[in-house]
Amino acid sequence: MSEQPAPTSGDEAEDDGKPTPTLLEQMGGISGLIYSSVPIVVFVLVNYIFDWQPALWAAVGVAVAIAVLRLVRREPLQPAISGLFGIAVAAFITIRTGSAKGFFAFGIWSSLVYCGAFLISALVRWPLAGVIWSTLNNTGFKWRSDKTARLYYDIATLVWILVFGSKFVVQQWLYDQNNVGLLGLARIAMGYPLTAIAIAVTVWAVRKADKRLAELNAGEQPPGGQPEHPPRPAQEEPAT
Structure with a gap:
């Protein structure tokens, strides 16, 4: 019965053909960077025109809309989820403080x-x-x-x-x-x-x-795996 090859792991694992995502891609790409800034811009603009209450709900609404858009477009959801969590915490603090700067x-x-x-x-x-x-x-x-x-x-x-x-x-x-x-x-x-x-x-x-x-x-490891100092050959004893 022939031996089965040992399973590989880590770098020896079979390549699935998919390139490793870059740091930018893990953060959502260029679109993710833009999306993360939109709720903040909306909050500042609406707060300047009206007040912090409508500004807060506008920012939350935009964050939810962005998350839904990424879901529909099958884009990475992690940046959207992180953004929603941040906006939710900011909204809670804003309501508790009753001030726009609490955002x-x-x-x-x-x-x-x-x-x-x-x-x-x-x-x-x-x-x-x-x-x-x-x-x-x-x-x-x-x-x-x-x-x-x-x-x-x-x-x-x-x-x-x-x-x-x-x-x-x-x-x-x-x-x-x-x-x-x-x-x-x-x-x-x-x-x-x-x-x-x-x-x-x-x-x-x-x-x-x-x-x-x-x-x-x-x-630490010499080329070819040979020891740095090979053992000296044993000297022959002089004939008596």
Whole structure:
């Protein structure tokens, strides 16, 4: 009876012919970036013309319509679901505070939480940029044992700290000034553009860390799998 080939997994698994989606595609593509900004723009405009109550329901209605549109067009639903959740929380806070600026409170304080999480991870030598990437891609944490490789992820984590920290500082100041119009503008302008920069730095860090680990592995494993120092041939004993 012939042996059956062992099942493959990970990189050895059979290719299903589908290309791996890019980060932009996972975020919903260009259309997803545009869709995520529409409810915010609608809220700011309607609030400026009328009041926060009709602005809130207009934003919720637009978010629901976008989710239905993506469902009908069979586009990725994850960005739409995330958008609906964010709008729902923003609507709840707005109703509780009775103020238009409450629409942005959830995003502002979320930025502070993320900033704190990335900062703590860097201080305890578990930079979150590397931890998240390694977890999502199941590549392990060997990079933590090398200072140079870990430094690259420290840099990427620092960029995320600056991104979330700047979002909180700027938008919290506008929140205190009760400037809803500029709050909406800052939310959009400091959203995906800054996130794209942080993602680019993270990709750079991943490539540099992987290259560093590959160089270390190459040093440990000589070419051809031969030992670096082959055993010396035994010397023959002199004839007596």
